[in-house]
Amino acid sequence: MSKATIDLPPKGGFSFDLCRRNDMLSKKGARPPSYRKTGTTIVGIIFQDGVILGADTRATEGPIVCDKNCEKIHYMAPNIYCCGAGTAADTEAVTDMVSSQLQLHRYDTGRESRVVTALTFLKRHLFNYQGHVQAALVLGGVDFTGPHLHTIYPHGSTDTLPFATMGSGSLAAMSVFESKYREGLTKDEGINLVSEAICAGIFNDLGSGSNVDICVITKGHKEYLRNHLLPNANVYALKREYTFPKKTEVLLTKITPLREKVEIIEGGDAMEE
């Protein structure tokens, strides 16, 4: 029997084939392409009737803002939403995937999804990838056991908290919560507190900016307030119209006829087979 190795297609998950090449390239000084992170401020609180989630709307690629108004509060289930910080692709992919898993689970069980179910799906997936999936999440929702709020770290550990912040602006937002949070807030007080925390991140952290998104989840009802606050409206009015030439300008036209390079041999050998 020949010892031929069969090239099997990859079964899924990450392929680490190029790691050695990447290492060699970075030693030679080649910079890897930067990925889009959501250098972010995301928060969540539990108030008297449920949970309120908040997020800013800036996505950055290094020092440049690539999206001024992106959505960081992702849908997981009708009663569960998740805010995502870290690599944008990772937060999108992992929340979409778990959202689909939750729907299949709902068909299976015939019941409304529980927040701890979403939590377990997420932490199992993230731990499995040993932190390579860089998603830091704030998961919140209301199920029949009550309101729940959790934070999930990229390596798969979780915390259950009455108020939580994640992202590069988390310290600015947490300073607001630590001074002003108390149990039994009303809905309006809760929305104001969350807005204040996100604004602290927006104005004091360079990785966060633009607008405030809020999501209020209570028993049997949710309110997604997209762009609830716009504290950075562009107020500068241009004094003159900037016009741009509609065509590329032609600076110079010069035609150089090409010299014949092909030599024609009369009666040459016929082409070999």
Place this chain on the structure above:
Amino acid sequence: MTKQQANWSPYDNNGGSCVAIAGRDYCVIAADTRMSTGYSILTRDYSKISKLADKAVLASSGFQADIKALQKHLAARHLIYQHQHNKQMSCPAMAQLLSNTLYYKRFFPYYAFNVLGGLDSEGKGCVFTYDAVGSYERVGYSAQGSGSTLIMPFLDNQLKSPSPLLLPAQDAVTPLSELEAIDLVKTVFVSATERDIYTGDKVEIVILNAEGLRREFMDLRKD
């Protein structure tokens, strides 16, 4: 045994953008007032513009500690020049002095990205643009700093400098009026603030013309 990499750097980048535009009889120099480090803001109210002589104004972005030291050095040299020559330094003379000062520290550079603006001896606007080690060129307009890659293409489009290879030699200064140039600078900073996280808070605009020096401020996005 793998080579150990340095885990301390003598430099830091405090961010910010600087712009200068030369006109027929004026010069506009502008810089934002945000000073940052990493993802944090140190202050929203730091001036990156300094007056070196009556007709020469320097805007610098980069490592502000190095820039402070550079400005002190140039101010001292200017004072000596005034004692020796009984007059203020002209802008082209200050440009050469700055270049020499930067190249003197060729092997431990000032982390400073400079734009020098002012009026030459004929009263026309002049702008000199530098790299970190003193290579400089007289141009009609320039941008330096974290937002320079966003600002320069727009200035190129609006103020297009004639090629230095054209004959007869064409003036690099823009035909725009002073007010139009100031409006252009404001537009440019508002746009850079939208997309660069290190640019924002306020823009300080200094206008040099035959009447003297004038300063204007405009608020920008603070996020």
